[in-house]
Amino acid sequence: MSESVVKQIDALKQQLEEYNYQYYVLDNPSVPDAEYDRVMRELMALEQANPELLSPDSPSQKVGGEALSKFSQVTHKVPMLSLDNAFDEAEFTAFNRRIQERLLVSESLDFCCEPKLDGLAVSILYKDGVLVQAATRGDGQVGENITENVKTIRNVPLRLRGDDIPAELEVRGEVFMDTAGFEKLNETAFAKGEKTFANPRNAAAGSLRQLDSKITAKRPLMFYAYSTGVVEGVELPDAHFEQLSKLKDWGFPMCPETRLVTGTTEVMAYYQDILERRASLAYEIDGVVIKVNRKDYQQQLGFVARAPRWAIAFKFPAQEEITQLLDVEFQV
Numbered sequence: 582m583s584e585s586v587v588k589q590i591d592a593l594k595q596q597l598e599e600y601n602y603q604y605y606v607l608d609n610p611s612v613p614d615a616e617y618d619r620v621m622r623e624l625m626a627l628e629q630a631n632p633e634l635l636s637p638d639s640p641s642q643k644v645g646g647e648a649l650s651k652f653s654q655v656t657h658k659v660p661m662l663s664l665d666n667a668f669d670e671a672e673f674t675a676f677n678r679r680i681q682e683r684l685l686v687s688e689s690l691d692f693c694c695e696p697k698l699d700g701l702a703v704s705i706l707y708k709d710g711v712l713v714q715a716a717t718r719g720d721g722q723v724g725e726n727i728t729e730n731v732k733t734i735r736n737v738p739l740r741l742r743g744d745d746i747p748a749e750l751e752v753r754g755e756v757f758m759d760t761a762g763f764e765k766l767n768e769t770a771f772a773k774g775e776k777t778f779a780n781p782r783n784a785a786a787g788s789l790r791q792l793d794s795k796i797t798a799k800r801p802l803m804f805y806a807y808s809t810g811v812v813e814g815v816e817l818p819d820a821h822f823e824q825l826s827k828l829k830d831w832g833f834p835m836c837p838e839t840r841l842v843t844g845t846t847e848v849m850a851y852y853q854d855i856l857e858r859r860a861s862l863a864y865e866i867d868g869v870v871i872k873v874n875r876k877d878y879q880q881q882l883g884f885v886a887r888a889p890r891w892a893i894a895f896k897f898p899a900q901e902e903i904t905q906l907l908d909v910e911f912q913v
């Protein structure tokens with residue numbers, strides 16, 4: 582291994598750490614996501630070719646950013662992970678092949694397909710049906726306590742509906758701003774001579790991580806549930822899509838584009854359909870998330886460092902341009 586590879590890896594790690602700080606801590610990205618993804622791939626390729634240089638503190642092994650100290654901290658009982666990416670059909674079919682080989686199955690798998698909402702992940706905890714705590718993902722292990730802020734989001738239930746109320750239920754999902762709400766927020770800020778937000782993701786993150794929940798309450802935030810963490814006192818269905826239906830019964834808002842499909846051809850058709858309708862959706866997405874539906878398969882597949890093996894973010898081609906981020910002032 583040459584000294585220049587060591588230097589190259591160090592430089593990429595430093596670059597990504599700086600991008601992460603701007604994005605996760607300041608909610609103020611300095612480069613477009615496509616550029617971030619390109620640098621990350623470069624680092625991962627070098628680490629793969631030189632495994633002795635892979636360290637556990639590498640940005641390729643970590644989730645998100647540290648929780649801000651201005652909030653009290655919440656330790657996640659079940660870690661909140663990230664997702665691995667596929668950028669084209671070949672990478673998606675390689676993902677499918679890997680999991681079939683691991684599971685020792687040759688038949689087509691059932692997949693739950695969901696839009697990849699461009700907001701931020703939150704965990705919401707209900708005890709005996711009442712919302713008691715909400716937290717950001719943070720670094721995956723420890724997040725920020727944002728309970729009062731999440732309570733102001735219009736479509737987050739403060740109390741579960743219906744029967745079989747679990748003793749404890751942790752619901753996970755994305756907090757985001759729809760395009761219309763984002764544009765209105767920016768128009769108002771512009772008219773008042775205030776700073777505008779670069780994109781709906783930053784607007785959502787900045788709005789949710791406010792110390793004063795009255796400010797959050799004025800922001801057009803929305804929530805869609807997409808999974809669970811800790812569940813006690815009730816048996817959930819043994820497949821992901823069916824679990825989402827149960828969450829819907831309890832009153833959680835769900836992305837209406839979620840579909841259950843079988844095999845890679847149907848996944849590709851879903852991907853194409855959402856890609857074609859991307860501009861007409863009410864919210865921004867940067868791809869679709871494909872999840873193995875059977876929970877027993879998910880358990881068998883398990884996790885790698887920062888992501889589950891049973892799901893993948895199948896990203897759309899980049900829409901944004903580097904210039905979009907230049908000369909734009911951001912607001913937290």
Ligand code: NAD
Nearest residue numbers: 600604610612613614617663664695697698701702807870
């Ligand atoms: P990710 O955004 O690629 O995937 C994981 C996240 O997807 C989850 O935490 C969740 O918030 C979200 N998600 C949306 N819909 C979902 C669904 N239906 N099911 C499950 N999860 C869903 O990973 P990440 O670790 O949050 O962030 C990495 C990405 O963030 C990078 O690939 C890059 O695009 C962007 N990023 C950009 C910069 C920058 O400087 N521009 C810096 C850091 C990260």
